[in-house]
Amino acid sequence: EAGVAQSPRYKIIEKRQSVAFWCNPISGHATLYWYQQILGQGPKLLIQFQNNGVVDDSQLPKDRFSAERLKGVDSTLKIQPAKLEDSAVYLCASSRSSGGLVYSFGSGTRLTVV
Amino acid sequence: KQEVTQIPAALSVPEGENLVLNCSFTDSAIYNLQWFRQDPGKGLTSLLLIQSSQREQTSGRLNASLDKSSGRSTLYIAASQPGDSATYLCAAEDSNYQLIWGAGTKLIIKP
Numbered sequence: 001e002a003g004v005a006q007s008p009r010y011k012i013i014e015k016r017q018s019v020a021f022w023c024n025p026i027s028g029h030a031t032l033y034w035y036q037q038i039l040g041q042g043p044k045l046l047i048q049f050q051n052n053g054v055v056d057d058s059q060l061p062k063d064r065f066s067a068e069r070l071k072g073v074d075s076t077l078k079i080q081p082a083k084l085e086d087s088a089v090y091l092c093a094s095s096r097s098s099g100g101l102v103y104s105f106g107s108g109t110r111l112t113v114v
Numbered sequence: 115k116q117e118v119t120q121i122p123a124a125l126s127v128p129e130g131e132n133l134v135l136n137c138s139f140t141d142s143a144i145y146n147l148q149w150f151r152q153d154p155g156k157g158l159t160s161l162l163l164i165q166s167s168q169r170e171q172t173s174g175r176l177n178a179s180l181d182k183s184s185g186r187s188t189l190y191i192a193a194s195q196p197g198d199s200a201t202y203l204c205a206a207e208d209s210n211y212q213l214i215w216g217a218g219t220k221l222i223i224k225p
Contacts, residue, residue: 004157042118042203042215043158056212091157103148103213105157 002026006092006106014114018080021109025073025094029104031055032069034077035091037108043091049075050097082113116141118206120216128224129196135189135219137204142182145207149178149189152201152218161202162189194223 005024013019025032030051035043046065047057051072060067064083069075079086089108095101117140127133137147146165150158162171162178164187170179177190187204201220205213 006157040217042205042217043213044215045212048212056210093158102160102163103158105150105159107155107157110155 004092004094004104004106006090006109008109009107010110010112012112012114013082015084016081018078019082019111020079021077021090021092021111023075023077023092023106025075025092026104029094029096030072031095031097032075033093033095033103034067034075035093037089037091039088046077046090079111082111084113087111087113116144116206116208116214118204118214118216120202120204120219122219123217124220124222126222126224127194129194131194132190132192133194133221135191135202135204135221137187137189137216139185139187139206139214141206141208142185143209144182145209145211147178147180147187148205148207148213149176149187150203150205152203158203191221196223196225199223 007022032049034046037043046060047067048055049069052069067077089110091108092106093103095103119138148163149161152158164171164180175192180187201218203218205215
């Protein structure tokens, strides 16, 4: 089966600009996650979708970050406006459901804000 | 609040050695414990998943153990190879099915 697809692989933007990331999960995976991974740290969950509904977005900075998962398949994560501290790798993952299952991760998008 | 710690942050060993990576967690009420591998510029690859009722899991040269009472998990790598060089992360899945991550151990296997 095809893996989790993410684009772009790399993005460099200036602070206060906007940026969007795209994720296509594994076919049939109901649960989709967006993580932020700052260099030297473990991933931090930003938002979790179950089909096209939000399960958890408690750590999403909602004043600048937004995410959607239309039709319960593809998802986009947007940052507007970006800050220097948003520089990180943004990882998308999916699983068949939630809880006790194997997660499949995309290669991530490395964002640099200058 | 669950916290996951991995020590050491980095480890360098000669090829062929057996090694142990450590992961500790503060709340024993976990659903499972997972080990992942992360290569530079790539996403995370799931290595082993240990359910809360299990004590260990094995895959090839990898063996992961779980001791909930002491809040510890170890990843044992036998006969290490240069291709094992990567960052290894552990994550505890809590009762809300959320993964709580350690910061990882960066492993370098010297030829």
